[in-house]
Amino acid sequence: MADIVLDKVSKKFPDGTTAVRDVDLEIADGEFVILVGPSGCGKSTTLNMIAGLEDISSGELRIGGQRVNDKAPRDRDIAMVFQSYALYPNMTVRENMAFPLRLAKLDRETITQKVEEAAKVLELTPLLDRRPANLSGGQRQRVAMGRAIVRQPKAFLMDEPLSNLDAKLRVQMRTVVSRLQKQLGTTTVYVTHDQTEAMTLGDRVVIMRGGAVQQVGPPQELYDQPSNLFVAGFIGSPSMNFLPATVEDGRLRTALGDVPIGDRIRRELEGVDAARELILGIRPEHFEDAELVDEETRRRGMEFEAPVDIVESMGSDKYVYLTVEGERASAAELEELAADAGAADFAGAGSNLVTRLSAESAATEGESRRVWFNLEKIHLFDPSNGRNLTLHEGRSAGALAN
């Protein structure tokens, strides 16, 4: 067990590309940290640097207080679970799990005992004498985990360990991973591109983009107080709605009507070089069918009317897609997110709002509906640098804050 510290760690490849830029990260002993981001954001490279499979170009990496930059992977005492599982096909499950122990030159009895213990934890005991080829995907995944936990390393590194499983099994294995980590209390760094996994598993989540860390924090904090446009768009499913907004006469002109703004935001926007064009961000669950909102709540938000495009009933609530007039918001971050989701060339006309309304809502496709949204929960972003203007002293207070 040990803490892991990354001190201005960078990775430059020989061809000149910088994969990871000045990453500062302190992972406490026993903490479960998730590195998340779209493909090519440098999360896997960062993990490989911690593992020792990639050289560190500059900066310092300390595990348990010791500088390990120049140490070979085998001298770092950390275990890794690969996306492909990387089981040795010529060995049985037992031999696979015993492999690290045999390399550590433990005696035979200790090896048998440790392998059996680990097999018990992961319910692999009946499979010990099988070969990886005769295992299902979920079983292989468990063997890969078993090989990692069997020698009680200082830390676990996991490189998208669940992404080869089918959806149902993935959810199941997620709880297994989570329980195992709590049970063993071993420092864990987990890489994923799936924001749901990131939100559900980690003590803290590190969001990366283009080799740089965007924001580090507990999942709820990232969700409620995203520091920039990229984090806001990446975290949450369905993702946050973004609309262009123009500052005019102390109000925000948007496709949803004029949004009043509080004193603090206004002061900030009154600066000479302040942006006139902003991006308004609202999460789907901060909308509600206007008919279902009581008087008390109504005062905290505002209403608008828009045609209903599609209604998806999820049982517990309804996803209602509304069509709103005007341009869609544009910023580099949003384009990158769209590209990652594979929807860059799928624009459609006008903008679409995703709202999550109560199941009781009577919204039907084709009609026009009055919808309310919570002004206290909205975010305002500066499109030029993506900064969240509504964040104040680390707190988010919507646009109305004084």
Place this chain on the structure above:
Amino acid sequence: MADTTTRAKLRWGLLDVAVVVFALTPVLWIMSLSFKTPGTLTDGKFVPREWTLDNYRTIFATDQFVRALVNSIGIALIATVIAVVLGAMAAYAISRLDFPGKRMLIGVSLLIAMFPQVSLVSPLFEIERQLGLFDTWPGLILPYITFALPLAIYTLSAFFKQIPWDLEKAAKMDGATQGQAFRRVIAPLAAPGLFTTAILVFIFCWNDFLFAISLTSTERSRTVPVALSFFTGESQFEDPTGAICAAAVVITVPIILFVLFFQRRIVSGLTSGAVKG
């Protein structure tokens, strides 16, 4: 649908039989000759009328043949082992590392394979005489390794490329050194490739006639294909055809045994289950 597949199977089956018959008839003919007595040798019958083992007795009675057999086995085995070990190391480097001059190395080894061997015989003869390698085992082993290596490197690098790199990374994370990762994880998985290469190299060394006849002069290092060409009967009036046929059968046997033995090791799909799938 089923009709066409049956017909296709039949067509292919006939074609296969034709190929096998074409390839095996000369071999069977030689075997038949080796069992015939000198009197019935030229009777044109496929199945010998009189069976005899005299021909075999004759060749094993002559020291010439036995000695050549020992030379052949020794030289071919040593050359095979060295070529496969060196080839494995080179192929591993080529398939895993990106080093300057990699393309050049591949190009040069391909060049060696393409070079007409006949043109090298005279210079090799001179070089070996100067170095005192002429008519020795190393004098044949060295050129065999040289010409077998390109083949070995090519086959082996294809096999190494199939092995997922993640396995090696996993071995390193599990605490293995580079050497341990190669010996305990990569090499066992590349075993089919190693055996295939070994068979190919062995056959090349075993069958070689050109180098063997140019670079040897006595029984000290003469191999079987050459010894066969020097075969005469007990006296100059005796017809050695039967004996030559017997010797030809005898030298075919090790190759067949070698292939059969290693064929069992060439299990396809050995790497299945390593990574997702």
